[in-house]
Amino acid sequence: MKKTPRLLLASLIFGLIGVGTAHAQSSVTMYGILDAGLSYLKTSDGNRYTLQNGTIYGNRWGLRGSEDLGGGLRAIFQVESGFQIGTGKSSQGSRLFGRQSFVGLSSSRWGTVDAGRMYEPIVDLVHPLTADGSYGSVVFATPGDVDNNDFSSRVSNAIKYVSPIINGLKFEALVAPGGVAGSLGQGYTWSTAAVYSTGPFKIAAGYHDSVNANSTNGGLRTGWTSSTDDGQFEGGSINSAYETAHVLGIGQAAVQYDSGPWQIGVGYSNARYTADGESTFANTETYNTGRAYAFYRITPSATVGMGYIYTSAKGDASAHYNDVSAGAFYSVSKLTELYAVATFQRASGVQRTADGGLQAARADISSYGIDGTGTQTIVVVGMYHSF
Template structure:
């Protein structure tokens, strides 16, 4: 689920050839995060060990080789796992969070190939409450707009520009790999960000195409590039057979002394075609505001509000309030307490094609409540 900047231990390796000096570096890094949570579910209250209450558990390797003239070869391999069971996440992939290799230049930017985050996640998501607070409970109900970056992109090529006096941009394209049909299973995305003093702004667009059905109707999301964005419970489960998923998102943030204030908007569209099991395009419009206050160097408090309005195929509204307290014990370790409450109203489409009263589902935890849901978590996170 979460991706936050990690504090890592680097091992520098230096090789000398007869003609040139090449400096190599390899970094081992990771995050381990576990807590105890209370969650209101559709079948009653649940108390459990929570794996990744703030940040998805992971370990990884990243490195570079200096090729001279400001050019570097770069790579990153990152594996996600459950702290409670030790199982691999991201569908059991060994390096399911990220796995890419590429080239980076000081003046022209970088190009990487493999499995990675899309540009909206890279540039826009850090300005949301989920990105700023590093806290899953602040993410969109059901993660319908990939605000908690549940989906990653495989078979992709991504270009990232240098920083031009605060301005940066990225573009990505992932190949569907279907012979004779470039319109199946592809993903395309682009984003731009601007930072000047206390002000940060970003906007981006993401579009992913599903694969065609072998015959008749699709049975789900089978794109070879973008992961299925349906981990967040029943809010968007009925739209796994969509022909196209498109997400536009903007966010802004302003720093005022010890306060960090932000706002954002996203529009997610699940578009149908003749092979979909639903007829009308389903739209999720989400507005969000948040504020964080640094009480002391070690203590930070945050609160956020999100409204998601669904329309098109089914009409529903999801109101969510989130709060958190984060205390740093050291440069690598912090403790936290978070809470969120969500209320749902209106009607949802079900996976079987029927309708039901809308149910609350906080973030990407993937567990439905009733018309309301609450979660309270306390935990410990360590970075290495």
């Protein structure tokens, strides 16, 4: 007899929740990607065989939701956590939702405004037109990820505007104040990009600018300590000497043709690591990168492709990096894919080291951050599953 009032109360509460949810027309979706493979990597210490995490897509799980506010306006949110499938550890500096965490308002007429931690506009609009952002994978990205082609960096404490598509044109703009009291010029980030689509062609371009924080003791910086931009420093020796840069500026452009069985693309990027009196290096280091790729859909389920990337480093130190990549991808279902990818990189010239010296340039594929010798090879065979 005592249980009856409790059951009635519980039924009433859940009923009210259900009515409120239906009235608000809200929805929440859980999603994720699991990606793992067996890999061979040539390192400076010898050959390495291991379980590779996130070759095609970074492992993640997340929640996204929206509520219809009427008049074409919606409240939206997304939180996304990255992790290592081999160990279960969190990625992105062990943040709970290190990949993305934002809330915003979206209008079908006026566009979307988001606030939180998120990808910058070049990643949103230019990256999908590169090999790393289409059929390819991390092995198709820029040596050392010096231009954030593999989006090593995300932006925290940011506000971003995303336009609706207007006659084939879409653009985005982001700003993230540094949050340093009395100094608007420390630690801020801003970025903008646009993409235009017409028939099988897409063209996109953007620019990203982030400023490091000042030294806390009035001397030299000890690294990249911006409160907004994570920085592009997951690529090993290629750019590790420039973590104390004052300004990091990246411009990217890409063109893609996608029709029938073919997807073909070319692109260019310029990444500048600019020094000031608090940097541990004296001269600006510039990385100019050109890229090209082609993918061919043999059947609706099977695709093969190749890519080439050339990066020239100059200014503080002079080096050259040549990447040749290839891959085969087979969709077992809409949610599961098998793949085999490989990259060979050759480096020449000299690099600045983190302690200020110079060394013969070392190959370092994409954002793996594991040095090779003058050359490096990686081969990965694996699968990913999404839900």
